[in-house]
Amino acid sequence: MATIKDVAKAAGVSVATVSRVVNHSPQVSQSALDAVTAAMKKLNYRPNAAARALVNQTTNYVGIVVNDASDPFFGMLITAVDKVIRQFDKQLLIGCGYHNANDERRALEFLINSGCESIILHAKGLSDQEIRDYCQRVRGLVIINRSVDGIEERCVSLDNYHGAFIATTHLIKQGHRQIACVASDQDIEDTHERIRGYSDALTQHGIALTQNYIESGTPTAEGGSTAMMNLLSKSLEITAVVAYNDYMAAGVFETLEENGLNVPENISVVGFDDALIAQFVRPRLTTVRYPIAIMAQHAAQLALALPSQNSTEITTSFTPTLVLRNSTATL
Incomplete structure (x- = not known):
């Protein structure tokens, strides 16, 4: 494998000149640039990216x-x-x-x-x-x-809070008051802000629901399915669900279908993210767009x-x- 010294020798220039060419320095004459470029091509020389990073403290x-x-x-x-x-x-x-x-x-x-x-x-x-x-x-x-x-x-x-707030408010404006929340079980800001947006929307419209209406799971279709199953097992009156993301919403769809409940005839569902899956589940998913x-x-x-x-x-x-x-x- 050719080294920078081999290129310098073939081009008839110093190692420092080859280094300047490799690092695109403007302080190189056209003749030196042409000679080094030709030598690199002839020898199939490829600059070592790691070595360049050590010298320049940066890479591409x-x-x-x-x-x-x-x-x-x-x-x-x-x-x-x-x-x-x-x-x-x-x-x-x-x-x-x-x-x-x-x-x-x-x-x-x-x-x-x-x-x-x-x-x-x-x-x-x-x-x-x-x-x-x-x-x-x-x-x-x-x-x-x-x-x-x-x-x-x-x-x-x-603004994750606003996203969950407008999703919940949309359902409230459609007449829903028994609105459940299928949340992520991840202890991160997104989870907390979306639950807060859901809860504040209910409060601002005079709706008081217990914590029983909130179930968490992994932010996947499987997690959404499990969370919805847990909600149904509580025998709560539920007419709508706000899901942490579209994949959890797809899991909610699956559990509802398995239990003889139709979306949206029996239970309305809103997702979050506007992922590709939102357009392919049936019915197509109303959701919050995350740009x-x-x-x-x-x-x-x-x-x-x-x-x-x-x-x-x-x-x-x-x-x-x-x-x-x-x-x-x-x-």
Whole structure:
């Protein structure tokens, strides 16, 4: 395998000149650039990215930390970021944090040590203070789906409270008063804010329900199915359900069908996220749109702009909207 010394010898220049060519330095004459480029092609020389990172303290990599890359929601996030950074000839490195502080920390350290100066972070395990500390280390660190006090300008977030509030209010306006909540069992801000939005909507409309109307499960179709089964086993009067996300809502559909209940004739259901599954379940799911793709694009643009301190007008706070389909009905 050819080395940088081999390229320098073949091109008749110094190793320092080859290094400047590899790192796109403007301080290289055209003749030297042509000679080095020809020598690299002839010798099939490929610069060592890790070595360049050690020298330059940066690479052409952009990092992203998500909960679970296999989750379609985070797949959309990753794809949207990749589309932005490819326009700048950047490559994406991905780490998974699984909503666990140790895993999130490990993924972040890997990306930092790999030379990423722009990183999009989706973290629910790390404390606010630790995230602020990381922002001191990484100039291009941007947090998505979370707002951290003191670094709000680096956070691209969604109003989860408002999303659950408008979902519940929609059902109330249709005449529903016995509205159950199928929540996530994850101890994260999204869960708490969506439950709070649901509860406040009920309270503001004079509806008093016990905690029995809230059941939690994993934020999957299986979790939604189990949570709905638990609700039905309590023999509660339920006319509508607000689900943590669309996959849990799909699980609710399954359990209701297995128990001879039709959506929306017997029970209305509202989801959250507006994932692809919302358009393919039957009836098509009324849901709250989480604009994750555009949020991810904004986060990527901000992460790329911060290291060079380029001024940029990028939206950092987003409001969810209700998408009306066929899974709710007026009482």
